Amino acid sequence: MKHLLSIQDLTQDELLALLALAKKIKADPGQYRHALDGKSVVMLFEKPSLRTRVSFDIGINKLGGHCLYLDQQNGALGKRESVADFAANLSCWADAIVARTFCHSSIEGLAKHGRVPVINALSDLYHPCQALADFLTLSERFDDVSKVKLAYVGDGNNVTTSLMFGAAILGAQMTVICPAGHFPDGYMVAQAQTLAQQYGGKLTLTSDLEAIEGHDAIYTDTWISMGDSTALTDIKVRFSPYQVNTALMAKAGASCFMHCLPAHRGVEVTDEVMDGPASLILQQAENRMHAQNAVLVTLLS
Ligand code: CP
Ligand code: NVA
DSSP states (O other), X not given: OOOBSOGGGSOHHHHHHXXXXXXXXXXXXXXXXXXXXXXXXXXXESXXXXXXXXXXXXXXXXXXXXXXXXXXXXXXXXXXXXXXXXXXXXXXXXXXXXXXXSSHHHHHXXXXXXXXXXEESOOSSOOHHHHHHHHXXXXXXXXXXXXXXXXXXXXXXXXXXXXXXXXXXXXXXXXXEOOTTOXXXXXXXXXXXXXXXXXXXXXXXXXXXXXXXXXXXXXXXXXXXXXXXXXXXXXXXXXXXXXXXXXXXXXXXXXXXXXOSOOOBTTTBOHHHHTSTTBOHHHHHHHHHHHHHHHHHHHHO
């Protein structure tokens, strides 16, 4: 493993090893407090962030490393200088680059032109660190994560694709339920379906909400991702049946609710579900740090 650009670059063994290491670091952080001694990580963000920025910063600190944040003005790739020049220069000083970009091709460009590991902290196509934290959360909740039945409801976006790839590689069952015209990219769906077949998983895509029945966990995300200029009023009309509320949770028979956050309360999910007993949202947020630390330790030590 040289970079973490997308979950589908991992084998099942690599993914399981990352989850196992994340659990070890979470259980005994003291054992890893020098894991990144003398290492510097640059975090380059073209979009806002709370969880990703803070969990990387504090996580790197807990591993004994140092991190430096380039904000949306200084981290805007291709504006003041090219992605290639950015990558070449950062590689002179940093031991790794964590990047959140509008275009996934910018993250690929950093990996291609730099000389240090690159970690995708969210792009238009993928959010692998989120999916790692989510499968860590599910593996804490269920004995065998490959037996989990996960349903994603709402907009087919970067979070959806990373969950699809993760579920497929773990051999789990996942149903993606989106309004027509809002499914994840067809090419990525086909790739995820191939992986699901290879690893004994099952991936189903539908617009029919009846398919929600019989799932362990229901996952949703914002209906409008960062960089998408669609008006919420237009989206609300099409998406309102797909809101995760108490009735939908009951129909699913699900014991867990998941959301990567930030959430739009009262839009894609109700307060009742967000703050209810099935909600895993804060466990997911906490696990961002442990999952990312496992990635950093794997790539850098
Ligand atoms: N879930 C997530 O990535 O949150 P942020 O956008 O706040 O980093
Ligand atoms: N799909 C969302 C995830 C935010 C963490 C976005 O890209 O804005």
